[in-house]
Amino acid sequence: MSLLELKNVTQRFGGVVAVNDVSMTVEEGEVFALVGPNGAGKSTVFNLLSRFYTPAEGTIRFNGHDVLALAPDQVPDLGIARTFQNIELFENSTVLYNLLIGRHRHRTSNMFTDLIFTPGVRAAEKEHREAVEEVIDFLDLQAYRDKMIAGLPYGVRKVVELGRALATKPKLLLLDEPASGLSVEETQDMAFWIEDIQKQMGITVLMVEHDMGLVSAVSTRVMALAEGAELATGTAVEVQSHPAVIEAYLGTSGIQKAGHQPNKKKDNAA
Amino acid sequence: MRFVFKTSYDADINWFKHKYQAFWYVLLLAIMLAAPLFIGSYFIGEFALVLIFSVAAMGLMLLTGHTGLPSLGHAAFMAMGCFANVLMLNAGIPWLIAFPLSGIIAGLAGTLIMLPVLRLHGVYLALATLALSILIADIVVLAEPWTGGVAGMIVPPISLFGQEIDRFGTPFLFYYVCLAVTVLVVMLYRNLLRSPLGRSFLAIRDSEVSAQAMGIHLAQTKARSLFLSATFAGLAGALFGHSAGYVNSETFDLVLSINLLIMIVIGGLGFMHGAFLGAVVYTVIPLALAIFRTFLQTAFDININIPGMEAGIFAGILIIMLLFEPMGLYGVWLKLRTYFELFPFYRKDMFKRQKSYLKTERVQ
Ligand SMILES: Nc1ncnc2c1ncn2[C@@H]1O[C@H](COP(=O)(O)OP(=O)(O)OP(=O)(O)O)[C@@H](O)[C@H]1O
Ligand SMILES: [Mg+2]
Numbered sequence: 001m002s003l004l005e006l007k008n009v010t011q012r013f014g015g016v017v018a019v020n021d022v023s024m025t026v027e028e029g030e031v032f033a034l035v036g037p038n039g040a041g042k043s044t045v046f047n048l049l050s051r052f053y054t055p056a057e058g059t060i061r062f063n064g065h066d067v068l069a070l071a072p073d074q075v076p077d078l079g080i081a082r083t084f085q086n087i088e089l090f091e092n093s094t095v096l097y098n099l100l101i102g103r104h105r106h107r108t109s110n111m112f113t114d115l116i117f118t119p120g121v122r123a124a125e126k127e128h129r130e131a132v133e134e135v136i137d138f139l140d141l142q143a144y145r146d147k148m149i150a151g152l153p154y155g156v157r158k159v160v161e162l163g164r165a166l167a168t169k170p171k172l173l174l175l176d177e178p179a180s181g182l183s184v185e186e187t188q189d190m191a192f193w194i195e196d197i198q199k200q201m202g203i204t205v206l207m208v209e210h211d212m213g214l215v216s217a218v219s220t221r222v223m224a225l226a227e228g229a230e231l232a233t234g235t236a237v238e239v240q241s242h243p244a245v246i247e248a249y250l251g252t253s254g255i256q257k258a259g260h261q262p263n264k265k266k267d268n269a270a
Numbered sequence: 271m272r273f274v275f276k277t278s279y280d281a282d283i284n285w286f287k288h289k290y291q292a293f294w295y296v297l298l299l300a301i302m303l304a305a306p307l308f309i310g311s312y313f314i315g316e317f318a319l320v321l322i323f324s325v326a327a328m329g330l331m332l333l334t335g336h337t338g339l340p341s342l343g344h345a346a347f348m349a350m351g352c353f354a355n356v357l358m359l360n361a362g363i364p365w366l367i368a369f370p371l372s373g374i375i376a377g378l379a380g381t382l383i384m385l386p387v388l389r390l391h392g393v394y395l396a397l398a399t400l401a402l403s404i405l406i407a408d409i410v411v412l413a414e415p416w417t418g419g420v421a422g423m424i425v426p427p428i429s430l431f432g433q434e435i436d437r438f439g440t441p442f443l444f445y446y447v448c449l450a451v452t453v454l455v456v457m458l459y460r461n462l463l464r465s466p467l468g469r470s471f472l473a474i475r476d477s478e479v480s481a482q483a484m485g486i487h488l489a490q491t492k493a494r495s496l497f498l499s500a501t502f503a504g505l506a507g508a509l510f511g512h513s514a515g516y517v518n519s520e521t522f523d524l525v526l527s528i529n530l531l532i533m534i535v536i537g538g539l540g541f542m543h544g545a546f547l548g549a550v551v552y553t554v555i556p557l558a559l560a561i562f563r564t565f566l567q568t569a570f571d572i573n574i575n576i577p578g579m580e581a582g583i584f585a586g587i588l589i590i591m592l593l594f595e596p597m598g599l600y601g602v603w604l605k606l607r608t609y610f611e612l613f614p615f616y617r618k619d620m621f622k623r624q625k626s627y628l629k630t631e632r633v634q
Contacts, residue, residue: 101486109465114468116461
């Protein structure tokens, strides 16, 4: 049985069909990449998985559970963690605090024990802290542990967001454009981390990414979307050479350069 | 500059980060405990008021400063606590039971009343809670059989271990009761901030979308914050009743709600210390003005008596804070401390935030 299974999922926003009858499966241990031009519906797939939207049609199953039967705050309990395309951190808290919030689903205390701070709560806090320190070591965030998010550079924020997702100890990690806005070196670090996450931590990764270099380097399978519909699924090479994919990118100067587009779009929006 | 070497995670979990910090807070507590030795019964009454307002402000700080939900309804929660306390005392329930219960009653009632509007944000939530503050005077009048309505009711003294305690008869003992309650609330608050529930409050304040993605139930968590917030306010209300000796439909009015909000903004939103600093400023202004007035009158025979001057000065401080120091008085203190710790290497832009990144409303 696949870890994640989407069947005929359709999501509409008014007249726009953001996701059009999409079916896909992600197997355990995979790094599965979603690619496609701007507005293809990639982030919408993530938001459907997070239960921020309810699809008009289709089913989503994860690890034997019906995801659509859950509320957004129950999704992490299944072991699904995510990052956001437009970094959504807890701005006015420290890096450490952000990562500790990632441990929320592992809490064992309730309001009363928290108020009294029983020895049990203290012991649990130490465990949370140990788990978070592992993430900090893994991502080399030691220097930023006690820094406020509000003052951090963009690249570090991206790493903190990845760390926060890892702190939840997920089975499936959703990464929405992990390399967008990063320098070449930072992108390389990201590639190594994703490999380690898959190989050493045994976490399945589903990511959206425009940088085909990164996609080719880390992904086991790739699915190309355009205007909400699936174009092709296969290895990075297969998908890149697929006629429908090339056609979808025509006029946007080819798939290799597509990586720079989200930033361009944001600049325009600003 | 002081370097602290942390040797275990406990250092970050404990109340105090290191023993220097513990020293200052223990010293502060010692001074507060010894205060009755140095000051007279009038000023100790004012000290008690500062503590009472601190407790109320901590209640509001929890909801507004730490959960990001503004409220202009906290005077109403104080009223609930106060009247519940008086009713229970009059029914013969011992203070040691009636007092904590009055807080819990205010907490539960506040949560039930506010639950429907907790989905609102920012100014809309403030407006909805404003309605509660406006209504509370009418509710007290309507509930006349229990509250005494416009005529009001006398608040019985605190009876503790066979000792009658009230603000005028035994001002020092009353001060100690207020101090004990304040210390208790501070401890609960601190515990909260270092445990999962407190963290989920901060998460909701900074990003509801992310909080949900981390598994935080928004409505439940907000309701908990509101419950604790209204409970603290209710306890403060009960103490305030004891301090005033007499309460009626106008004791807990909209102005008090607004003043509480101003207190926490002046003190520093999002910092527990801010609640205290705000309460001090709020209590000291009228006191300082009164002293200044008497001084002018006796020394120079000048009589200034401008109505609303206290409120004017309070509002003036608020405007100055909003313009120049969004982190409030606590922010001023943080900067001063850093200045002296780093002297002479402090840079003016040290606390400036880096540019913030473009954010759209759409979840991406
Ligand atoms: N909340 C929403 N309301 C209305 N329309 C939306 C909403 N979210 C997405 N859309 C629309 O759905 C389509 C797909 O958007 P989505 O964000 O999923 O694209 P994407 O593939 O992530 O693109 P990008 O590479 O730019 O991030 C777009 O046309 C977008 O305008
Ligand atoms: Mg997107």
